[in-house]
Amino acid sequence: MGSTIYNRPGILGGEVHRYHPMPEDEESKIIQKIVLIKENGTVFRFLFSQISPVFGKIPILKEMEERRKSNVMSEYANICIDVWGDFAMFTRPDSRVERVTYPVPTPSACRGILNAVYSKPIEFYYEITQIDVMKPIRLMTVRRNEVKKKTNVSKAVKNKGYFINSAEERTQRVCTYIRDVYYRIHAKLVLRDDAPKTMNVERLLAQFNRRVENGKCFYQPALGTRECMCYFSAPDMDMEPIDDSENLGVMLYDVFDIRNNIPLDTSPNGKKTGGKTQVSFFNAVMEHGVIHVPAFDSNEILIRRNQVHV
Structure with a gap:
């Protein structure tokens, strides 16, 4: 066969x-x-x-x-893509005011990059399997001028004189970035069980390949935060992962159930019947520059459901 x-x-x-x-x-x-x-x-x-x-x-x-x-099986294709940029910030969830980055990208950030390149949520989803760090990890700090408050849209609509005095609300915050980054993302392009019968993995894979080769994307991908622009291409086989090993500890896996296709209802008067966030973590270990990401349905993923760790 x-x-x-x-x-x-x-x-x-x-x-x-x-x-x-x-x-x-x-x-x-x-x-x-x-x-x-x-x-x-x-x-x-x-x-x-x-x-x-x-x-x-x-x-x-x-x-x-x-x-x-029992729908345990799924049809998928393996994909691989190189991403790089001048700066990156993969914010840790425990750094609320002064943002601190993880030393490597999270699977959630990698999935966001792939979705920017090619996405059909009704037909397939991405599951990250491996992240290769191709350049040494170099951190830097930046002191930024920010404001303490966010504009309240509902107040601004009702009160025409509403405004935020930036001079009074201004403050300086230190943020930690990674500079001169280069990563290789390995993932599965998984066809959904309820995808249209006319769709198949070969067609989706061919479309993904064409978009990467031509540099096309639905929107500009980012290396974490929006100010960190991300570039992408087919893998450069002359580059190898760094020879560095480290236990990175517990890292964010994703903030959604990657298999769920129900959009969030973020409207003020929403009925709260849309999708829900589902924060998950995993123990990240880098071995010779390679981070193996466990499967989403494996016991290595720590998922918080209904305020209870499963």
């Missing part, structure tokens, strides 16, 4: 996990499929239509069929 691979120089496109049988007898096809499933650790929904005539012969296939019916 074989697999469809979209692979250009620089590993821009990844492997699409959709399997095609070779002209062999049914028994050998089943054995090959089982071996590949054990190696990849994932079962795909269109596998069973090819082996259903002999489904009852091997017990392990019954368990796989139950997993398929």
Whole structure:
């Protein structure tokens, strides 16, 4: 059996996990499929239509069929992209006033960059699998002039004379940035179970590759905060991750359920029936410049639900 691979120089496109049988007898096809499933650790929904005539012969296939019916499987493609910029700030959630950055990008920030390049929330979502740090981590501090208050829109609408005196409310705050950054993001482009039947991973992957090659994006991606402009391209295979290892401690994974497609209702009179935030964390460890990000549904992700840690 074989697999469809979209692979250009620089590993821009990844492997699409959709399997095609070779002209062999049914028994050998089943054995090959089982071996590949054990190696990849994932079962795909269109596998069973090819082996259903002999489904009852091997017990392990019954368990796989139950997993398929419970929507455990998903169809995905591996993608890889290089991002870089002059400055970056991946704000720690515990730094409220004077913002302090994580030393490396969070999976949430990486997902935001990929969504800026190409996004179809109804059809697929990104799941970050690995982050490579390609340049040494160099921190810098900047003292910025800011104001203590934010404009109250409702008061401004009702009272035409409403304003904030910036001279009285001005204050200086120190912010920590990372300078001269370069990262390589590895992720899965996962097709949603309820995606339109006309959509497939090959088409989404081809569109993603074209947009990266042509430098297209829906909006300018940022390395954390908006003032940190992000540039992107296909991976430069002449660059290697830094030879540095460090336990980075507990790091923010995301502030949403990445599999949920319900938008937030942020209107003042909203019925609060929209999507909800779901903060999650993980223990980040950098080994020779590489950070392996656990799967979102794994036990390594710490998720806060209803004020209770799960």
